[in-house]
Amino acid sequence: MKIGIDVGGSHVALGIIDNNKLICKKEQDYLFYNEDMSEIVLETIIELIYKTINQYKIEKKDIDLIGVTFPGTVSNGVVIKAENLGIENLQIEKEIKKEFNTKILLQNDAKSAAKAEKEYGSLKNYEDALFLIIGTGVGGAAFLGGNLLVPKRYSGFEVGHMVIEKDGEKCNCGRKGCFEAYSSMKRLKQKIQKEFNLPDINGKNIKKFMLENRENKKLNSILDTYIDYLSIGICNLINIFEPEIISIGGSFAYYKEILLDRLEEKLQERKELYNKDTIPKIVVAKLKNDAGIIGAVIK
Ligand SMILES: [Zn+2]
Structure with a gap:
């Protein structure tokens, strides 16, 4: 046991x-x-x-x-x-x-989480795959040829701390402009709480709020900005690893119906930036939390 x-x-x-x-x-x-x-x-x-x-x-x-x-x-x-x-x-x-x-x-x-997804979940039938965990922060893992890439000394793949905006927003790590400072679900939720003056709203109710206000201009602009930064980071990763599939876990998966299509569209738009015929398959983690x-x- x-x-x-x-x-x-x-x-x-x-x-x-x-x-x-x-x-x-x-x-x-x-x-x-x-x-x-x-x-x-x-x-x-x-x-x-x-x-x-x-x-x-x-x-x-x-x-x-x-x-x-x-x-x-x-x-x-x-x-x-x-x-x-x-x-x-x-x-x-x-x-x-x-x-x-x-x-x-x-x-x-x-x-x-990537190992679990590779063994039992969304990455089971793929050799070259990326796993992103988007929640309080942003983490990642990569498989090439079916093997998880593991550095010798530490855990590596701190993808959340690659800088995507020079002198950008301050990150918890002390640097500015990190991928995570724009793309974590925590930052997205904080932005919605602030812009709509909803200080005490919890995750479940934020999702409800987002679904009920699909046509709201301000909300759509917040989501567009979020997806824009998220796609910049993901494009960088696609360029480096050329995955067949990217699976996203963490609380992002809970907002699948609001965020996943938008992300896919944005990646399609940016396709020429990373010179690929097709974008990798984008899915949410099967095993969820x-x-x-x-x-x-x-x-
Ligand atoms: Zn950072």
């Missing part, structure tokens, strides 16, 4: 995986926010594991592996940096091992 944990910007998701099947799923929001979320994230993970194994009457010795996937740079069981959670050098493997003496596997969230927890336990 394996436990997959997906650490997100606002909550932790956990799944129990037995014989490659996800048999239950649980989520817990962070109870409060600090500039440095290290302690809160760690406590939430440990609490959620205890809660789940107690409920399902699982003994600690029956846990073969705890896989943790993190939005940021990871290396050898340590979260080197997770900007959106204000975390640096968190010894996650060591800390979880203190409570649950089993194998711990720490991976970058985009890489593990489960990709993180399923991929967390794939080595």
